[in-house]
Amino acid sequence: MSEQTEANVILITGASAGIGAALARQLAPKGHRLVLVARRADRLAEVAADCGDNALAVVADVTDQAQLDAAIAAAIARFGHLDVWVSNAGQGITRQPSQLTDSDLDAMVNINVKAVWNGVRAALPHFAERGTGQFIHVSSMLGRVPFAPIRSAYVGAKHMMNALTASLRIELAQSHPGVIVTLVSPGVVFTEFGSSALHGGPDSRAFPDGQSAEEVAAVIEQAILTRATDLYTRAGAQARVAGYYATLGSDPA
Template sequence: MTSTQTRTWFITGASTGFGRLLAEELLKTGNKVVATARKIEQIADLEAQYPETAKALVLDVTNAAQVTSTVAAAIAHFGHIDVLVNNAGYGITGAVEEVTREEYEPVFETNLFGLTQVTQAVLPHLRERKSGHILNLSSIGGLVGLPGWGFYNATKFAVEGLSEALAVEMAPLGIHVTIVEPGPFRTDFLGRSGVVAKQRISDYDVTAGKTRDYRDENTGKQAGDPLRAVHAMMQVVDSPNPPVHLVLGAVALKRFRAKLEAFQAEMSAWESVTLGADFPEGE
């Protein structure tokens, strides 16, 4: 995989998964990378291997002051940021009734509010330069709600809405926004990175319970190739006409198409009720 031009990338959550692999592939192709993570020791080797083009910085995306200082440090080091990759995030498994507030609030803080803080910190810089690209890592879980993923779905559905609005706001300024929506890939999402609700209610065994079982049984067996996924992200940034939505993997595509078909059928079945909610024409 080669890039048509070199850029400076700012990546959150670069210690593992897509973030780590993307950083490695970019550095191999001569791009500059600001790799961030909560624990500097997990990304320090990138800077050691690529001292001229990699910068490792500590960043907890839920820490607003740290977000501001880290973005400033990145710009001071390389002079500018071309691409922001909001990758930091994790999942939580459990039925809506099973997950406690103490369990779901941190997921929102990272997946949604952390992403928002980092984006707002970088936007003034991109606006000043009138160029750039933002990749927001969502999920097929941001397009299709599934049992056992309700709170994760909620964070990613929110990222979808925020990103779609942001894409329209940025377009006149020459800045692209792409929402990346992977299906199941062989990262550590189902393993170390995820959280499972402590409470388990037997009434949900046939719905959310099956999701818990899937999570336990499918780590390392997912169909998606993470390397091909990060190459797709690089390809999108190279494109002169990048998509707002980038669905990745056959599983994700099948699930989203099934939702669209069901949505269309439901709207058609209830169209008279939908249209009947307006005032009669002329009133």
């Protein structure tokens, strides 16, 4: 794997809180130029201020294609080009599978799948023209294993996002080999994710055995440096996923 050594222009969605904010604060002192995207202008401005002169805050809703098209236009106008698009914005849900409504399913797909594809559509023409670029899609262990029934609609959406991401990687390896696609899968992270879930619910910061947003941000930074394509954020995660699939199904006798 080749290492990227120079500073990059990096757009981060969901940069007003949690993992996205931690990533911005971690990358800024390394000289990267940042485009920070989220809806809450006040929270975004705080993060941007911590990041200094090389951070541009763009208030946008990732579920709106036009707003993400405007975000990349703003990035190019300010910094000349974009190297990395981190699709990190996301939302969970707290509702048992049998209770899910049609609008619950729509909401989870809109924010966790369609919004990521709004980002792909916004940035791919630019990456294709330059012949280089990186998409980083922040998924979840729950995108690999359906461990949490109260999050089932989120789990399903992240599985879909994973499948689309893997398919995009195969397509681009043929059509645009310089454009790479990375999936990052955290477990529980101590952020506002739980309390911001649709229908409320348990606070992720109260769960046992989580990790900090800074630890996850360090893995995402590693993905940028190494152009790795698929990373968990905790030791033992890959074995846990493999163990789950090893218990499934049986061949006909």
